[in-house]
Amino acid sequence: MSNVVVTGITTGIQPQGPASSLPQRLEWHQFVQNMDYVTLYVEALQSFMSLDQSETVAYFQIGGSSPYFLI
Numbered sequence: 001m002s003n004v005v006v007t008g009i010t011t012g013i014q015p016q017g018p019a020s021s022l023p024q025r026l027e028w029h030q031f032v033q034n035m036d037y038v039t040l041y042v043e044a045l046q047s048f049m050s051l052d053q054s055e056t057v058a059y060f061q062i063g064g065s066s067p068y069f070l071i
Contacts, residue, residue, distance in 0.1 A: 004062065
């Protein structure tokens with residue numbers, strides 16, 4: 001079994017910049033008011049969850065079977 005490092009979103013982050021250079025997340029109520037964001041989010045989750053359960057990068061492997069999460 002190989003290990004996968006889950007880093008999260010790195011787009012828009014300045015590698016040498018201060019913590020303030022991280023992109024801000026929208027509050028959920030603001031997020032759901034933009035249907036483009038919601039649609040993209042749902043499509044991404046569907047794609048992620050549709051991977052075969054045995055794949056290392058599948059939702060089931062990353063989200064549940066490993067006690068180790070590297071962020």
